[in-house]
């Protein structure tokens with residue numbers, strides 16, 4: 507398995523090791539990326555780092571037999587990375603070896619390169635479940651999302667007595683703005699990488715106990731009934747596979763009279779720079795009346811969808827002049843309240 511990367515060898519090595527470690531963790535495997543570092547699977551040691559020679563080579567030796575080697579070599583314009591298997595000494599039969607290679611390596615490799623699979627990965631990577639250094643940098647300071655934050659925060663008009671839940675908090679930039687009101691807050695997101703950024707960005711508030719960050723799914727919020735005075739959600743709704751359950755969950759964790767302000771998923775954005783392909787094909791879009799109806803069905807008897815202008819906010823937060831047209835035309839915001847009859 508081989509890839510040519512437009513990165514210097516040290517950067518390529520660091521990036522690959524970081525990404526491999528994070529990806530392995532999601533499969534219950536922990537790699538101690540250092541000389542003689544242990545590799546554990548669900549708490550059991552299964553191997554170790556036999557060779558650690560950054561930025562040239564890392565070799566993993568399994569306890570049972572065999573291993574894996576990552577090799578990097580400088581090429582014109584970048585670095586070539588090659589991942590290969592180190593065969594166990596006690597070789598299996600020739601046809602079994604071919605079968606093992608075909609089923610365990612070649613076929614997953616072919617599937618991984620198929621367009622739909624790649625497009626799913628890019629959608630997750632950039633927006634649906636962001637990960638990697640580029641996404642971490644973007645969501646730490648999501649300039650193009652600030653106009654939405656401004657609308658939501660103006661509508662919520664937070665006070666120090668408020669307790670805000672931000673669903674799909676990403677890198678925690680909205681939370682950072684919100685906390686300036688003196689309120690308490692919590693953020694949930696299903697991306698471990700985003701939670702890491704949200705915690706770093708709001709380290710003081712976390713240390714002071716004013717902010718909690720949880721890894722969770724929007725359709726199963728890890729909070730008791732009637733916890734929050736208000737909730738926000740922005741840039742998330744179109745990605746939800748079960749939007750009604752997510753809205754019901756928000757309704758559940760809001761106190762009586764609690765308010766929700768969230769950005770909709772506007773069909774007019776399909777295929778524009780705000781919702782480009784391949785992401786657009788993986789988003790759900792809702793008309794204003796569909797969005798309102800979902801909120802009502804979730805229990806929000808008092809719900810309206812209002813179109814709000816973003817242009818002035820975009821100018822205010824410093825969106826470059828040539829990109830301001832992206833913010834013309836108004837965006838749909840659901841403004842709802844948990845009224846109890």
Ligand SMILES: C[S@@+](CC[C@H](N)C(=O)[O-])C[C@H]1O[C@@H](n2cnc3c(N)ncnc32)[C@H](O)[C@@H]1O
Pocket residue numbers: 633634635636645648651673674675676677679694695696697700722723724725739740741742745746747
């Ligand atoms: C486009 S980003 C927006 C992040 C942030 N709200 C902002 O505006 O900068 C969408 C975020 O929603 C999160 N997300 C998407 N679906 C989710 C789900 N079902 N449960 C929890 N988080 C979800 C993603 O991980 C990602 O951080």
